[in-house]
Amino acid sequence: MNNKKSLLQRAAAAPHIVWSVLFIIAPLIFVIYYAFTDSEGKFTFENIANLSQPSYLEIFLRSVCFAFLATIICLVIAYPIAYFITKASPKTQKILIMLVMLPMWMNFLIRTYSWMALLEDSGIINTVLGFIGLGPIHMINTEGAVILGMVYNFLPYMILPIHSVLSKIDTRLLEAASDLGCNHFQVITKVVFPLSIPGIISGITMVFVPSISTFYISQKLGGGNFDLIGDTIERQFQTAYNYNLGAAMSFILMILIIISMTIMNKYADDDGGVII
């Protein structure tokens, strides 16, 4: 009787398990299947081999570098702001966090499009610069613009987890540290920073993964001159009709991400003791 009941209780997970097998595992198997077959369905390594051409290697390298820089810049911008927010009164804190989250509710496509209007040669920023007598600065369709787009879109994902960790730090620890002779700077570097590593790690993941796989930002702000992994995948599926190459690219992207995660987790284990 009891056994039956618990079986029944566990069966509650059944729809989810079926769903996961059908729509999570099966699709991933299809990615691998397409990655290792040609258009007739025959097994081949050609797709993967194709991706080792210098031009594709450069796309991978470029994507990794752009995502890496965007992540670092996000971290550098986000950490202080998360810290300052925790210093505010609870009520202000709530409002500020709300303000950080608010842009995420707006469609990211239209916000990115809006950046185009700002950055163009005849755009708003250059018009303003023109008024104060500074020459037009070419910003759109450069590497910088693409990275800026990434930083802009994913910055809240860095601020929020860091803030959440920082706000949970026991203030008594900070007091203890100052009592024991740490100056303000030391309190931050010796106590606050090590304690906030879990937040940093999850922030990094939440920025790096979407940055390395984005395809819209680079097309709009890079003018199609800086093909990233996401752009290449998107093109195979939406215009070039070459699913096999696209699947191979996605497969490699997944592996790239798994490797970075593993490395991150290893250091997270060593340092902060948090597994994401």
Added chain:
Amino acid sequence: MKRKTAGNIYTVLVFIFLYMPIAVLILFSFNSSSSTGRFDGFSLRWYKELFSDAATLEALKNTLILAVLSAAIATVIGTLAAYGINKIKNKHLKNGITSVTNVPMMNPEIVTGISMMLLFVFVGGLVNSKTVLGFGTVLIAHVTFNLPYVILSVMPKFKQMDKHLPEAALDLGCTPVQSFLKVELPQILPGIISGFIMAFTLSLDDFVISYFTVGSGFETLPIRIYSMTKKRVTPDMYALSTLIFVAILVLLILSNISGDKEKKTLTLKQKKRRKIVLVSTFSVIAAITLGLFIGTSFAEVVTVNVYNWGEYISDGSEDEDGVASVDTNKEFEKYYSEYLSEQYGRKVKVKVNYTTYASNEDLYAKLKAGAGGYDVIIPSDYMIERLIKEELIQPIASREEITNVIKNYDYLLRAPSEGKTLTKEEAEIFQKPFYDNGDDVYSVMYTYGVIGIVYNADHVSEEDIGGWDLLWNEKYSGKILQFNNARDAFGTAMYKLGVNVNDPTAEQWQACLNELIKQKPIVQSYVMDEVFNKMESGEAWIAPYYVGDALSMIYQAEQRGINLDFYYPTDENGETVTNVFADAMCIPVDVSEEQKTHAIAYIDFMLSVDEKYGAPAIANAEYIYYASPNRLVYTNPDYLATLDGDEEIIYEPMSNINELFDKYAYRNLSSQNLSTLNSNWEALKVESSSFNGTIYVISAIIAAAIIGYIVFITVRKRHRRKLYWEQSPTVGTKKSSSDSSADSLSDTVTIAIKRSKSKKD
């Protein structure tokens, strides 16, 4: 104090950064002109226009339905799953399920999107259906990526719950159902609600996954915005975003206020009241959604799904003087619902689901992916040839029958040129064009035109224009646009080099690729419909494009004081060498007999000049500036008057269209040429135009610094741990465990204490 000011300034700067684009968007939603780059004065015009923009409102409705449905399904499955997983004793099984669940959360969205697309396409192939992608597939995809978030927020509630509570309830006489409803549910309810809200939000905002799994006739708001940002975003989209922004702001403020009250202990009465408010809010949302849903699916509605090029129909938008054009789709809805209602003897609603694509290749990929469900598509000549060959479109009627099926078909006639009589064959070129001249009629010509070059006359000097080489002129580096589709882009290089566009040799392919690679560094960007905005704003100066769109650009730019001009490129002998094309309406192969009659009605309507319904054929021709093959159109004096001289450019090819088609049209390429074209296009796309080492150098330096820092920390830590062990072996034996944060906390503090001590010493 000083530090605080610095902090405040910094905070303000970051918020300016976060809100700058949003401010721009809000500002331009009040713009009096259609520009999204220059403010011409305050007006509420776009808010007014928003509420008459049926497609956007429809997309908004779809998005809401999708979000509510997917969140509800995910919440039910997810809550059950959390309950079941919690009961599973086997640790490995539990971990296994949890990690699979988290896959969509960890995987990049694009991978989730394409993996689901591959599954659907494969299943579609198995059941031999050309219409797999649609509302169902997007719903499945949304539920899938919502699930982990629901489980994530419900699971802890189950874990926190005291196991003995339900037991106690049972002991006290509750039935299991009662115990679940009265004891367990109230405890996990907050988790369920937050899971639902999170799922709802994610689904509402999702673009990437929908983009890969959506089919025809179902457009969510993000997808609509995406297709808009591909050409020009009309400020009514900004107006909508502003409204959404304000709505969310108000919601957040309200929740903030009520959240403050929450802290105070509530009396039973207040609790009850809150419950009532909560329940009624939910039921209102549910009722609205249900209403929307029922409204769409159960009333008798005939839907015609039309998939057309961007900016290729008269869409009812106002011009700068506030004069509205004819909305031909709306007119068709009016006409056809009157017609059907009369026919059936009861009220029938007709709806045109109108979506757009940017190039023939996009259309082809969509059709091949099984994103069918389109009733009318409008590809170009060479693509029609290919679609007929690959049996992706169906005959509209046999050639004898066609005039009975399409009433206006006979008006597709070439005008006799002065002093020359046309043979029957010459006159009927628009009925029997090179791409569709068999016994069955697959296509009905919509427009024809020529590719030329648009340039900014204020910046491009007269002596540079004339040929294709303007696109390679380094003087205008960074101001040149190029087609973002393989056929047209390679076409420009082929015409420049004087290569046969329909059958180049291997060397010629390579030469063209080299030519385009050479061009890449001076190209500002590869565009399709984006060309409008870039040329009209003066951002770019030179672009090859289709004549009708070019004229429409010239007209729009004139309003903004930008002086554009246009020419058909010639070779060194002064002979025009460029592409002449025709676009025609076709019906995909999977369209059912019943839908086909509606599709035919739509096609016929597009040829009609019935004043009662806004003379659609004329309205379209006036709006899109392409040459119409329809005699009723190009002989209409009122229409010719509105062209104001442009008819000479537009209808110039008519005088020898038969030869032009023979000589300059793109034909379907052989499969070998097609694969060369595709691989060359890919090669061009991935070619890096400017190797900018700085980015890599900076990355490398930062990466090296971080690695160095980590190594330094690790070494120091090890060293210190050694010290620590020597000094206090009792504590030290308790190895600083990695999964207890309390331990690492005390660890860090101890280290801090030690450091400060050693410093004092």
